[in-house]
Amino acid sequence: MDLYSLTLREAGELLAKKQVSSLELTSATLEHIHRTDASIRAFVTVSDETALAQARQADERRRRGEMVTPLTGIPFAVKDCISTKGVRTTCSSRILENYLPPYNATVIARLAEAGAVLIGKHNMDEFGMGSSCENSAFFNTHNPWDLERVPGGSSGGSAAAVAARMGTFALGEDTGGSIRMPAGFCNVTGLKTTYGRVSRYGLIALVSSFDSIGPMAQDAYDCASVLQVIAGKDPHDATSLSAPVPDYLKDITQPVKGFRVGIPKEYFQAGMEAGVESSIREAIRKLGELGMEIQEVSLPHTKYGLPVYYLILFAEASANLARFDGTRFGLSVSEGAENVIDLYLQTRREGFGAEVRRRIMLGAYVLSAGYYDAYYLKAQKVRTLLRQDFENAFEKVDVLVAPTCPTTAFKLGEKTADPLAMYLSDIYVVATNPAGVPALSVPCGFSNGMPVGMQLIGKHLSEDLLLRLGHAYQSVTDWHKMRPGMIQ
């Protein structure tokens, strides 16, 4: 078997038994990337040199028996909105094309401390604004299952990379489905964590009150291993939660009999692709076979999910992106500028793509005097209703199950002309972020040859349960082991 296609768990065992070194594993992965990524284009940056140096260090740590963790020597890459010291961090935007952060995001620091090996940065929709990776300012990423199709977004590069086994795991970032939706499109397992469970320090913010970093990997078990390292209170992030971090692997193999599964009826209405629905129904039957109790529940405010999500996104993003002004870092277009306003306008006009500019303008609008109450404040009130929907549902059930996306991956260019159609592909994933709850997307079948994802949504801080259910499902199914034809 090829080293690069091992799961984290498998690779970890070989490393622990010293049957393979991190240098071998990392080199094999880098070679695979250089062979494969030309057609997929999941990476904005591949950091061969630093990766190999870190791999050597990991091997040295293991040789000395110092601070060895399950992640020591494991190669990974992250979505390019996560700051990596000295490694270009672009958000797939012209405005940050050559930006080298002088500091590491907390998640990167924690992974480095655990001995994981950073191999590169993944393409994404610019600043996370998009659902197909087509809003990257640099290039499109292709779905490894069909290169004419999108990988989903905005963590499309991360999903495509894991699907094509270019890196043992990835960190994605989910603002309104950005981990789960591409995970579903690319047949990988992705966890959107509870808001605040994982530090956002160093994550280039899209929506500060939604953004959640989470692991993407071949299966739930691997996601648990990664979450173990990145979860927990961070003094640099005031919104990170101080709740103790459980041992996510401790009960992951325990039976799941008796857990109550809710099927939100609002998620099974018009617009779902037939093959997606049949895959989900089949998966739900499988959960029943595992002894879980299935019942229908209602999330009555579901239809307000998208407008609430977008109104708050516009508002927060417009402020979060104000710092990109061409004065301290990143792109600075000063030629011909007569004053500082010219500098701002030129830099931001050339530095930001169309979708980013559209959302900044909408954000300034919904926050402006006279409109604030009607848009931003109203959205915040409805956000409370969305949260209550979940709270009410979780009084009856332990977990909600729904499709990750109403369709499978669409073709490149299919929806770029119609932003509203693009927004609709996130209809099942957006409501969790305003509510702050965690959700896991797992592969659950195929429709017309393209992967289908199922998401398990839990109450706050129920990552351990979601991972356990995901693992139980993956113990009796093989969908997550399926690999795209191009890398078999």
Next chain:
Amino acid sequence: MSVYEPVIGLEIHAELLTHSKMFCGCSAAYAQAPEPNTFICPVCTALPGAMPVVNEKAVEHAILVGLALNCTINEMNQFARKNYFYPDLPKGYQISQYDLPLASNGFLDIPDESGGGVQRIRVRRAHLEEDTAKLSHEGDHALVDYNRAGVPLLEIVSEPDMHSVESVLAYATRVRAILRYLGVNSGDMEKGVLRFEANVSVRPTGSSELRTRTEIKNLNSFRALTRATAYEIQRQTQLYENGGEVIQVTLGWDDLRGITVSQRSKEEAHDYRYFPEPDLPPLEISRTRVEELRTRLPELPEAKSLRFLQEFGLTVKEAALLTSEKSLADYFERTVALSKSPAKTINNWISGEFLRYVNDLGLDLDGLPVPPENLAELVDLATGKVINDNSAKAVLKEMFQTGQSPKQIVEAKNLAQVSDEGYLEGIVTRVLADNPKEVASYLAGKETVFQWMMGQVARLTKGKADPQVTRQLLLQGLEKARKS
């Protein structure tokens, strides 16, 4: 009485004396920075991904100020983003507070215009925010120094309750004194740690309407504050008198020309698009924390001033001066405690000669060359008539110059006052005998010659003659001469 009455509200921006900045661990002592852009980090330069964390010490300082200004300290606090683009604002928004400020609905009683009573100025709110970077302009470009960016600021907003420049000055001075009493601001106006904005309107006297106001920004000294306010009152009054209208504008103060200048009109005003800061959870301040901090409040200028009136029999004005600085009030009280002389006398010394030397020499009240024990000793020497007042003043000067005790100086210079009547009588007799013409003119009714004779005695005794004894003896001698 003037036909128009000014209506003035004040915003005071006070930097809080904390070790670190408002939202990061960088040193807040930017004035001590060795070079521009050395006290900076990803947070205060707004690098992508950096996040703010609230400085608890700044919160504590703000609560203390809120309590000192008789405010309600709000249990639920929320930071907000105030959005605007400017090169001194790295994030493109300032983290401030908007609809849920830390403190609200307070008041401050200040001496009224007569100086005899008090007037109440309501404090609308006090909220926490962060300072901006410092811009310096060089030729066709500007340089930005982020050392100051993110330094904690407390904005204290009064209601428009002031109706004279004197009240504005009294209020501003008292707020500064309170900040210094609490140790939360150095009060060092030259360093810009305290900045004012005045909202000014005028209305017909006796009316209670609020007319269009103008806002004068960036007043960095008491002098600028009073001059700009006075100018603006006069400008608006003249406008109305000439049948004009006041337009709502933001003004700057041109100190050189002594005029206010329009910076932007209402139409050009910023829409700051405030919304709750999502990077910071709401800040909850428990009752217990507030009450604990209340016990740590020192005696404040107002209470101290009142006590000085009662305890030491001082006037309102005298007490106000002594309590304007805690260190001065402390100095006064220590001197009183160490001295046998009346407090009133000590006040006269302190508010007179003593403060003159302190100010002339630019000294700090802490660590003076003249400790309270020495001043107490000096005042006692003077009240006990061991030295006369003129000598005492000379001794004080010497004390400031050398740091010696008054007794040392009096001994070394042989300044002890001569009150021995027998000795002084001989001198007086000699003066009268040596100056028959002056004696004659005195007896003829020219009484001013008397002072000249006093001077002659002082000259012959090298200034040590007890003036009262001298006066007595001179009068007796002259009376004798009249009869003979």
